[in-house]
Amino acid sequence: MKRKTTRLLALAFFLFFIEVSFAQNLGVNIIAASPQNEFSNNVKNMGFGIGVEGLLYFNTGSIPFGVGLNLGFINYGNENLNVPLSTTLPGVTVNLSRTNNLANFHLLFQLTTNGKSMRPYLDLLFGGNYLFTESKVTDEDQGTDIASSSNISDYAWSYGFGGGILIKVYEPSRDEMNDLGVLYLDLKARYLRGTEAEYLTEGSIIGHPNGTVTLLPSISKTDLLQIQIGVTAQFNSLSF
Numbered sequence: 001m002k003r004k005t006t007r008l009l010a011l012a013f014f015l016f017f018i019e020v021s022f023a024q025n026l027g028v029n030i031i032a033a034s035p036q037n038e039f040s041n042n043v044k045n046m047g048f049g050i051g052v053e054g055l056l057y058f059n060t061g062s063i064p065f066g067v068g069l070n071l072g073f074i075n076y077g078n079e080n081l082n083v084p085l086s087t088t089l090p091g092v093t094v095n096l097s098r099t100n101n102l103a104n105f106h107l108l109f110q111l112t113t114n115g116k117s118m119r120p121y122l123d124l125l126f127g128g129n130y131l132f133t134e135s136k137v138t139d140e141d142q143g144t145d146i147a148s149s150s151n152i153s154d155y156a157w158s159y160g161f162g163g164g165i166l167i168k169v170y171e172p173s174r175d176e177m178n179d180l181g182v183l184y185l186d187l188k189a190r191y192l193r194g195t196e197a198e199y200l201t202e203g204s205i206i207g208h209p210n211g212t213v214t215l216l217p218s219i220s221k222t223d224l225l226q227i228q229i230g231v232t233a234q235f236n237s238l239s240f
Contacts, residue, residue, distance in 0.1 A: 025055040025066070027186055029230030033074045033102075038220035039194070042201050043100075047076030051228065053108060066110035070125065072226075074102045077202045098151070100200055102222075103130045104158055104192070112166075119166040123190065129156045129222050131199040152215060156197035156222045164188025166232060181234040194222030 033047035034040075055068035077100035106127030112119050132153035166184035198217045 024057050025068075025232055025234050027053050027055075027230055027232035029053075029186060029188070029228040031072055031074055032227045033076065034225045034227075035076070036191075036223035036225050039222050039224070042199075042218040042220055043076055045077060045202075047074040047102065047224075049074035049102075051230070055108065055110060057112075064112050064114065066108075066112065066121075068108045068110070070104075070106045070108045070127075072104045074104070074224075076100050076102060079202055098133060098135045100133050100202070101131070102224075103132075104128065105130075106158065106192075117168045119184070121164055121166065123162040123164070123188070125161070125190065125192065126159045127157075129158045129192075129194050129197065130154075131156065131197050131222065133200040152198065152200050152217055154197040154199060157195045158192050158222070160190055160192035162188055162190030162226075164228075184232045184234065186228070186230045186232040188228045190226045190228070192224045192226065194224065196220060197222050 029051045031047075031049045031051050033049065035043040035047070049072060051070060051072035053068055053070040055066040057064045057066045079098040104127060106125035109124040110121050112121035130153065133151040135151055164187050166186055168182055169185050170183035171181070196219060198219050199222075200215065200217055
C-alpha cells in the first residue's frame, strides 16, 4: 500500500510542476478544513493547512473553462509528550511529537466569467487523499531530532465541488511590461467526498511501560468541508 501511494504522490507532484510551468493562473491558499459525517465522529477538531493550484483557461465566449491541478496539505491533530528515553533510563526524558496529516491532490475543472473586477466561479474536483501520522523524538534541552518514523498511512479517493469569487486587488498599467496580468483575492468553499481510509487521531497511539506501543486506528469515509482564502495571479503569457 505504501509503494502504491508513494507512486501516486510522485505522479501528482510531477503533473503539478508540468501544469505550473504552463499555468495561466497560479494561486496559493490558506485552508480551514472541517471533517464531515463519519469522519467528524473520529476527528473532532478543525484542520488547517495550505494549498496551491494552477489553471489553464480556454476562452469559449463569456464563460471561460479552466483545467488544472490542485494540491493541499492539512494538519488535523498534534500531540506533544515528555516520555522516558528508554525503560532502562527512566530518569532521562525526551520530547515526543506526533502529527496527523492529510495531503490531497485533485484534477480541477472550473467555469468562470470574464468579469473585470469580480469573477465568480464553480469547481469540480477528482483525485485523492493521503492520510498519514508521523512521530518525532527530539532532545528536551537542545531541540535536535533524535529519531522519526511514520506510524500509519492510507489512501482514499476524493471528489467534490465548490465555488468562490476572485476579487481584483492589483492590475499593472499599460506602461508596465511584465507577464503578470491581474492579482486577485481568492475566496472559496469546497465540499469533498472521500472514500474509506484507515487513519490515526489524537490519543490513538498508546505507549506501555515495557516500551511497546499499541495503535488504535479509525476507519471511516473521509469527507471534508474546506474554506479557503488566498491570492491568485493571472499571467498574460504562458511560460515554457
